[in-house]
Amino acid sequence: MKIELSRDNSSMSLVDQIYFEILERIESRLLQKGALLPSVRKLAKDLNVSVVTVHKAYTRLAKEGYINIYKGKGAYINERYENMKPNREKGGDLSSFDWQQNIEDYIHRAQLVQHLQFSNPIQFATSVIYHKLLPTRFLAETMKLLVDNDPTILARYCETQGDSELREEMQKFLNRVYRLHVPFENMMITSGVQQGIDLVARSFIGPGDVVIMEQPCFTGAIDAMRGRGANILTAPVKQDGICLQTIEEICDRLKPKLIYTNPTFQNPTGTVMSEQNRKTLLEIAEKYGILIVEDDAVGDLYFDDEIPPKPIKYWDRNGHVIYLKGFSKPLSPGCRIATLVASGVVFERLVAAKATADICNPLLTQKAILSFLRSDKMFPHLEKLRIALEVRRDRLKNYFSTHLGDLITYRQPQGGLNVWIELPCKYNAEQLLYKAVEHNVSFLPGSACFVKDPQRNFIRLSFSSVSDKELDEGAERFANLIRSSLK
Structure with missing residues (x-):
């Protein structure tokens, strides 16, 4: 366990940094039940801080139930957090591998993977689209x-x-849909948007670098930036996107490397950044010399015939925006296809990072997606998909209104795959998840979408990932769980 502290650019005390470094590993299950933490004196020596500093961090973790401290024996991960692990096959006795605890790792956080491993029949946790709504037969035959x-x-x-050929076809798609004129030489195929985010982090982020992210935020993006040791500062998500005032205040005090934003049907909240705010955010990036990572995973999946604003990249003239356009979710998650658009030296470095990561995407899946984009099926497919997802959103909304009333609050998404639910403050979504799994239903606890000080009374529920029958059954089980738990 390698902990890296920021003594220059951090807005957090050393105690808080140590606390959150350990907490992230616990909640990512990187520290397993019963694992022994370094002694207070050893960790203090390794981090070059006082014994009192480490003691305060450990005391806070113990007070909140994450660890148990035994006098004369040390601090151990509290076993009760094992209950929150997803179902998976047991690997047998791991005691013979205890020596591996002495190998330092640089994985700060990995919460995304923890919530992709549930095997429950009704899967509301994963933000994907039900397979019968996708062109799987066409792609298989191709x-x-x-x-x-x-x-x-x-x-x-x-x-x-x-x-x-695929990049040229994607170039035509971006031009037709967004009037986005980019040379195909400045486009790169990645293994989904997630790899694009990871390549940016690998290329430009090092320990202590300041990154501005939305709060709440896409779990995979947080994992990627924390994996590089970034000092993440957050700006709250409002109804019209990330708070620009907070970003300006951070930029006035510090020198951020980049801003990550998901401006269209933001994951997890579903909000849409206004066109004016998109332009203003780009102006901020230009003023302070900052990169913007624009995540556009599901921007085509809008409802109520309300077309969202153009991507921030549309107004970019000086290479500040790295645009990540996803094709996996609306076409084939298994093909893992997205395009990264950037320019200048930034693009060259990202191509080098891609070569180091996996050399290239498989040619077979690229050619299959190319065939679909070249056919006359792409735009009718997107239209049918929008209608199907809008119907599902409305069914879930009607069910919640009828059976849950004011027990929960949520934003009605205007597109995308998820609904963001808020419970009364005193309730814990992680504890509800444990009960839900017992009833063969899963969802994403909102705490996974927060960088620091996670709010545990939020839930991200995907209405796109199951059949119509499962949606109804899952909504009923979810409502029963909420009613019984919030009495």
Whole structure:
């Protein structure tokens, strides 16, 4: 366990930094039940801080129930947090691997993976689209045809930036949908938007670098930035997007490397940044010399015929915006396809990072997606998908209104895949999840979407990932759980 403290740019005390470093590892299950933490004196020596500083951090963790401190024996991870682990096969006795605890790792946080491993029949935790709403048959038949016609497609790499024909087709798509004019030479195919975020973090973020992120925020983005040791400062998400005043205040005090934002159907809240705020955010980036990472995973999936504003990248003239456009969710999560758009030296460095990470995306899946984009099916598919998801959103809304009334509050999303639910402050969504799993339902506890001081009374529920029947059954079980728990 390698802890890196920021003594220059951090707005947090050393005690709080140590506390959150350990807490993130506990909540990511990187520290398992019963694991022994370093002694107070050893950790103080390793971090070059006082014994009192470490003692205060440990005392806070113990007070909040994360660890148990035994006099003369040390501090151990509290076993009751094992109850919150997702179901998985047991690996047997791990005691023979205890020596591995002495190997330092640099993984600060990994909460995304913890919530992708539930095997419950009704899966509201994963933000994906039900497979029967996707062109899976078309893609399967296309892949078979591709392999039959040219088996060597399985034996070839393509260039690191991705298949040139696919990039040209994506270029046409971005131009048609967003009037976004970008040369295909400045586009790179990535393994989903998540890899794009990770490549940015690998390329430009090091220990202590200041990154501004939304609060709450996409869990995978937080994991990627924390994995590089970033000093993350947050700006709250308002009805019209990330709070620009908070960003300006941070920029006046510090020198952020980049701003991460998901401006269209923000994950998890579903909010949409206004066009004016998009322009203003770009102006802030230009003023302070900051990169913007624009995550556009589901911007095409709007409801009520309300087309969202153009991407921030549309107004970018000086290379401040790294634009990540996802194709996985609306087409095929299994194909893991997105495009990264950037320019200048920034783009060159990202291509180098991609080559180091995995050389290139598989050519077979790229060619399959290319066939679908070239067909006459893409835009009718998106229209049908928007209608299907809007119907699901409305069904869930009507069910909540009828059966839950004012027990919960939530924002009605104008697009995307999720609804963001707020419980009364005194209730804990993680404890509710444990009960939900017993009833074969899962959801994402909102605490996973917070960087620091997680608010535990929020839930992200995906209405897109199950069948219509499962949606009804899951909504009923979820409502029963809420009613019984909030009495």
